[in-house]
Structures are given as C-alpha cells and as structure tokens.
Amino acid sequence: MSPLLKIRAERDQMSAIERRIADFLLENAHLLRDYSSQQLANALGISQSSVVKFSQKLGYKGYPDLKYSIGQAVARGDGGEEAGTGETRRDDPHAALAESLWHLKAQAEAETRLINPPERIDAIAHAIQQAGKVFIIGLGEDGIPARAFATRLSMLGVLTVHYVDAILMQAGVSTAAPGDVLMVFSEHGRQPSLCQISHLFRERVGKVVSVTRHTPNPLRAHANDALLVSAHDERRHIEPLLYQSALQHLLDLIFILLCDASEDRRMQLDVNFERMQDLLDS
Structure with missing residues (x-):
C-alpha cells in the first residue's frame, strides 16, 4: 500500500x-x-x-x-503524482483537464476504499439486507445521493422510507423496529437535527449508519457504523466533485453486494426495470 x-x-x-x-x-x-x-x-x-x-x-x-x-x-x-493515461488527441483542448480530474477522482476513491475496511462494508450491506425497513435522510445537497440510493434500494424490493425533511423523519422513525436501519447522509456531520434523529433511532434498537467525510463529527458519535469518504483538494470547486464521486463509488459497491447476496433481489430488480420500461413505452 x-x-x-x-x-x-x-x-x-x-x-x-x-x-x-x-x-x-x-x-x-x-x-x-x-x-x-x-x-x-x-x-x-x-x-x-x-x-x-x-x-x-x-x-x-x-x-x-x-x-x-x-x-x-x-x-x-x-503515490498520487500526476500521470497520463495514454495517448490523447492533440486537438482536444480538454484532454489534460479530463485526465487530471479522472486522476483526482481515482485517488479519492482509493483513499475512501482504504478507510472503509471490507468487514465494515459487509456488515452494513448485511444489515440492509436483513432490515425490515431502511430509513434514509439527507438534507440539502446531501439529499441527492440519499434519494438516489433510496431509489436503488426500492428497486431491489427493500422497504425504504426516504425523507428530505428532518421534522418528518423524526415522526417517521417512531415506527422503527428492532433490526431496522437508518442511513444518515451528511458530508460534515454537524446538523443537530440529524444527531437527534439518530439518537432517537438507536433508542428504538435500530441500527444507525452515518455517511460523512472522514473527519471527527457529532453524527459519527451517534452511529453504530460509519461510511467514510476521503476527498481533498484546495480548490473549492473541485473538492465537492471528488467527494460526490468517491461517495457514489462506495454506495455502488454496497448496491452490488446486495444484488450478489440474493437472487430474489436481482429478480425483483429485473421486474421493476421491466415495469419502468413498459411505463416509458406506453
């Protein structure tokens, strides 16, 4: 390494x-x-x-x-030194920029994979697989990956409860039962409302999974397990892109583990895809 x-x-x-x-x-x-x-x-x-x-x-x-x-x-x-990925078109004015961005995203993904050991990823995937319900919340920009992941779980036949409002989620978790999972998306993990919801959920014997940057933050303290993202760049317009890319790769890995773990889930995914296609074609 x-x-x-x-x-x-x-x-x-x-x-x-x-x-x-x-x-x-x-x-x-x-x-x-x-x-x-x-x-x-x-x-x-x-x-x-x-x-x-x-x-x-x-x-x-x-x-x-x-x-x-x-x-x-x-x-x-x-070691993360800038490197080319092969011959590029000399008449492509964006080639160097595209290669640099690809390199930075690959580096962020590798760093993120390093700080999320396989046994933790497996445990989170198993908890989702066995859960009666999976509650998912993300506020603001964090709501984008939260909603996308909730949609994917629903396509697999996982009973998913997704909210973009902390007040509604606080009411929703009152229905949580032992074995249920709450996934809380918060890049910096500092929203008091999400910490309160996580605390309430754990009191109901549910499992809380925080999804944040690899930094000490209050939300991680309220979680049973944590998905961590490492993505750094001094340029403020680049760093969020690296975070989103590394996070998406991490969520994709969990989604694939869920697909591979159950033939019934994969069949349900195929059925839902076909139904969606029928709606689009009609």
Whole structure:
C-alpha cells in the first residue's frame, strides 16, 4: 500500500503538527531523499521526535523506513503524482483537464476504499439486507445521493422510507423496529437535527449508519457504523466533485453486494426495470 495514499487517507484524523508533516511529505515526496529527520524537523519548525512519532504512527520503524517507502512509491508512480493515461488527441483542448480530474477522482476513491475496511462494508450491506425497513435522510445537497440510493434500494424490493425533511423523519422513525436501519447522509456531520434523529433511532434498537467525510463529527458519535469518504483538494470547486464521486463509488459497491447476496433481489430488480420500461413505452 502506498505510504502517500495512506497519509492522504488518514490526514483528517491527524493532529495539527502531524498534518504539517503530512502536507510537507505529500508536496515534496520527490525531494524527500535529501531530507534527514532533523532537516525535515528544522524545515517545519518542529522537534525531531515529532517526525519519528509520525513515522511510527503510520506503521514504520522510523523515519528512514518511511522515507525509503515513499521513495519507492514515487519511483513506481504509486503515490498520487500526476500521470497520463495514454495517448490523447492533440486537438482536444480538454484532454489534460479530463485526465487530471479522472486522476483526482481515482485517488479519492482509493483513499475512501482504504478507510472503509471490507468487514465494515459487509456488515452494513448485511444489515440492509436483513432490515425490515431502511430509513434514509439527507438534507440539502446531501439529499441527492440519499434519494438516489433510496431509489436503488426500492428497486431491489427493500422497504425504504426516504425523507428530505428532518421534522418528518423524526415522526417517521417512531415506527422503527428492532433490526431496522437508518442511513444518515451528511458530508460534515454537524446538523443537530440529524444527531437527534439518530439518537432517537438507536433508542428504538435500530441500527444507525452515518455517511460523512472522514473527519471527527457529532453524527459519527451517534452511529453504530460509519461510511467514510476521503476527498481533498484546495480548490473549492473541485473538492465537492471528488467527494460526490468517491461517495457514489462506495454506495455502488454496497448496491452490488446486495444484488450478489440474493437472487430474489436481482429478480425483483429485473421486474421493476421491466415495469419502468413498459411505463416509458406506453
């Protein structure tokens, strides 16, 4: 696993000093061979022990091992460095932009996959598969992926209760029963109303799944399980695109697991697709 990829994925969970070290390593990976741990510490105005502890926290014996691993990743092109994907049309003015965006989305997806272990994904998919009802809510822009996922679950024959209003959802969860699942979509996980709904749902012995960024947030504290998204870019118009792309890939993975887990679900999906097509053709 690329150390640079791991650093990106874990950056949001780091302390302020650790983030400074992480940002320096990510921005200067190709120059790192010229830096000893003391030189790196001097460049950042921190102690040498902070550099050593940072390396050990990532699972390395010390800074030399981390530096060597990063050097190997850079040599392989396995660290998020900009790279082309093959020949492109010279007369295409958008080729470089498209390749760069594709690369950033692929990187965000890889980081997101890294912080969501397979056993967690399997547990969430299993909970949805076994649930009597799946409640889904997302406010504002978070409502877009929430609604899309609710629609997909409904197509599979999963009894889905979808709301875009926190007040209505608070009333709706009063019907929750043991084994039901509540999925709460909130990029930053800070809406008090969603935290309150999640708390109420857990009191009724339901399972809460939060869907947020990979950051400490109140909503995660109220969840039984968390789907986490890692997507970073300094440009404010790019970062939301990476978040949406990585989140969609994560939800697609769960949808496929649900399809693969039950032939009856797949048959129900086919039936619903046919009915929709009949309506469109009529």
